[in-house]
Amino acid sequence: MIGDLATFQDELAASGFPPLVNKRAGAGFRARIDVRELGPLRLVSLETPESACVGRERDASDGDNLAIKVMTRGRTRIEQGRGDAELGPADLVLLDPTRAFRFESTASAHVTILVPRRELRMRPAQLDRLVGARIDGSHGPGALVSVLARESARSATELREAAALRSAAAVVELIAVALEARLGDEQPAPDERLRDRITGYIEARLADPDLSPPGIAAAHHISVRRLHKLFEDQPLTVAALIRRRRLERCRAELAGGAPAGTGGRTVTAVAARWGFSDPTHFSKLFKTTYGYNARALTTSNRARTTKTRTAGPEQDGGHR
Structure with a gap:
């Protein structure tokens, strides 16, 4: 258990998280962080007190990864891009560490999967529609990702290299399915399709x-x-x-x-x-x-x- 905010933030940064400013951290701050590798993925398990954090925009060269945040306990509200997600246990959300964001949470536990961008092969317009959008973790592909993220965070170190690579590929594939399903729920409006063409x-x-x-x-x-x-x-x-x-x-x-x-x-x-x-x-x-x-x-x-x-x-x- 970490009882110092500065030490906790240093460990977060070392694990690949963007710098955060916590506006509610007090003298009794207590948190836990556990980092595990699974092939090209990094799984970061966190237990945090009530928090209100802000992350600033970062340079694109600092964003090799995208993040899938999976709640296991507590509630969190996250704002990024056009998304404003209210997450409860098992819910998940896609985050882009290079973009500005803010969140407020109760005392909570969550697992964040850092995924190399190249693994998900997402176009900018798709990212714009998905970042900050809640994905239901109670059923469908979202539920499979939620369960697998929590189990992988516990057992990643027990796997041999070949098994870890195959497991990582399965996790990435399920994440891709969950994200595609979320895209299907929100077909792009004509303006979004035109903006996508203009960006290209x-x-x-x-x-x-x-x-x-x-x-x-x-x-x-x-x-x-x-x-x-x-x-x-x-x-x-x-x-x-x-x-x-x-x-x-x-x-x-x-x-x-x-x-x-x-x-x-x-x-x-x-x-x-x-x-x-x-x-x-x-x-x-x-x-x-x-x-x-x-x-x-x-x-x-x-x-x-x-x-x-x-x-x-x-x-x-x-x-x-």
Whole structure:
């Protein structure tokens, strides 16, 4: 049992949870955390006192996992995206750790399954519809996920590697079935389908420096006003979405280094490749968004490359 909020938050962060601010933690704080691995999944069992927590939006690069929270005791209200879920025992909810959220709960116990995003293969529009939405854990696929999550949290360490991988695959498959069933309960409205198409259109044309709301609206035969109306309840406006996705592409390319045979890539070249024609504007925008200069990524890559090349001969005995 942990009796210190700071220690508890450190252990939560180490397990892969986003940073939380608990507004109700008092001097008598007591909580328990148990982390177990099941193949590519991480199962985090928590017992917590009455809580009111807020989690801030995080950078997309910090969100390798999605989270399935399964209640075992107590009640919780969670708000994320457009969802506002009231959860009781056995109920579950999908959460995106990169998005802002808030929750209030009684003293409770719950199991959270951290699932690599690639395992669920969900499109952005599907995530928008599912995050923060209650999934009934009393019947159907939701009940199977609920039972399996609680049992897996207890017995994960008893499984051999092959059995753990097969069990993880079964858990992921059941989660996918439960999420698909929830999607079936809420067919997307025409506006959501149109927004999904527009998001895909933007993603495919991020390198086009002329990509802009007027051009996007014209390509979809709608007015600019209608385009902005489609995105008014989304986390980002159209222009902000274009800017954020371009920045993420630039950051990923700079962090990954230049492909072989390119002779290196400067910050200016990468920025231009993803639609930023003004290097000064790009540098300021990158620093404001991420808190450090884009050039720091290329410097870090050069240092890693130099270290690897220097270490190479030593690792193979100096023979070529």
